[in-house]
Amino acid sequence: MLPEIDELIVKGHPVVAGDGISAFTGAFRPTLFTPVRSRSFGNGATVTWCDRT
DSSP states (O other): OGGGOOEEEEEEOSOOOSOOOOSOOSSOOOOOEEEEEEEEOTTSOEEEEEEEO
16 A cells, blocks of 8 residues: 555644554555645644655
């Protein structure tokens, strides 16, 4: 599945709630993405768009 991903949209909020779930499974193979745009909101949330490097 990872080879088909050419853009990530990462949404963040300054709160930790529970254990969470893994986004990917399998062997650890770092894949580089470059942030190309970011937006911050008054409540501390952020959205960052990243393109595959």
